[in-house]
Amino acid sequence: xxxxxxxxxxxxxxxxxxxxxxxxxxxxxxxxxxxxxxxxxxxxxxxxxxxxxxxxxxxxxxxxxxxxxxxxxxxxxxxxxxxxxxxxxxxxxxxxxxxxxxxxxxxxxxxxxxxxxxxxxxxxxxxxxxxxxxxxxxxxxxxxxxxxxxxxxxxxxxxxxxxxxxxxxxxxxxxxxxxxxxxxxxxxxxxxxxxxxxx
Ligand SMILES: Cc1cc2nc3c(=O)[nH]c(=O)nc-3n(C[C@H](O)[C@H](O)[C@H](O)COP(=O)(O)O)c2cc1C
Numbered sequence: 001x002x003x004x005x006x007x008x009x010x011x012x013x014x015x016x017x018x019x020x021x022x023x024x025x026x027x028x029x030x031x032x033x034x035x036x037x038x039x040x041x042x043x044x045x046x047x048x049x050x051x052x053x054x055x056x057x058x059x060x061x062x063x064x065x066x067x068x069x070x071x072x073x074x075x076x077x078x079x080x081x082x083x084x085x086x087x088x089x090x091x092x093x094x095x096x097x098x099x100x101x102x103x104x105x106x107x108x109x110x111x112x113x114x115x116x117x118x119x120x121x122x123x124x125x126x127x128x129x130x131x132x133x134x135x136x137x138x139x140x141x142x143x144x145x146x147x148x149x150x151x152x153x154x155x156x157x158x159x160x161x162x163x164x165x166x167x168x169x170x171x172x173x174x175x176x177x178x179x180x181x182x183x184x185x186x187x188x189x190x191x192x193x194x195x196x197x198x199x
Pocket of ligand 1: 011013015016080081113115118119121169
């Protein structure tokens with residue numbers, strides 16, 4: 001069975017919920033399923049180690065997951081207009097895959113949750129694309145043929161799915177934001193299937 005890796009980091013749960021919606025979109029396409037993974041936190045204390053298996057939630061990602069899946073949805077909260085350190089730390093450890101071009105030609109999409117509307121969710125999405133493009137991945141965004149992209153009064157961008165959680169992170173994911181998460185997952189799965197077919 002072809003799989004899409006839905007890889008996220010989430011501290012408060014908003015990006016985790018988006019990951020589940022994106023996985024729902026992926027699985028709406030015949031012949032493909034979602035593999036949901038997360039990354040461990042990083043610590044400034046070099047002696048601190050995280051256990052290999054999280055006590056709750058989704059399993060931690062391994063490099064093998066990236067190799068085995070035909071596409072990738074990458075999600076992170078916005079941190080000062082950029083992705084969170086645990087996701088960047090994980091990506092910085094993917095050199096072995098880069099050296100052998102393991103991700104070249106595979107489809108990828110990005111998603112984020114931010115506190116404020118203009119606090120950098122679009123810059124987070126765009127900067128999350130950069131390491132994926134170094135890996136040779138082909139980015140999939142959201143087209144304006146998705147009615148929710150024009151209707152939304154909160155998150156959702158052409159660059160990927162987003163959610164605006166509010167200053168207290170207490171706003172639920174809106175209907176339009178949900179529709180765009182699902183649409184992104186579906187579009188990613190369809191594109192990944194097309195790209196993975198041998199020419
Ligand atoms: C260190 C830190 C930096 C943040 N930087 C931003 C920011 O630049 N812009 C913004 O809108 N929200 C910012 N936030 C808020 C988070 O992006 C927001 O709470 C997000 O919804 C959390 O997602 P999660 O529930 O998946 O962890 C920041 C939060 C933290 C803890």
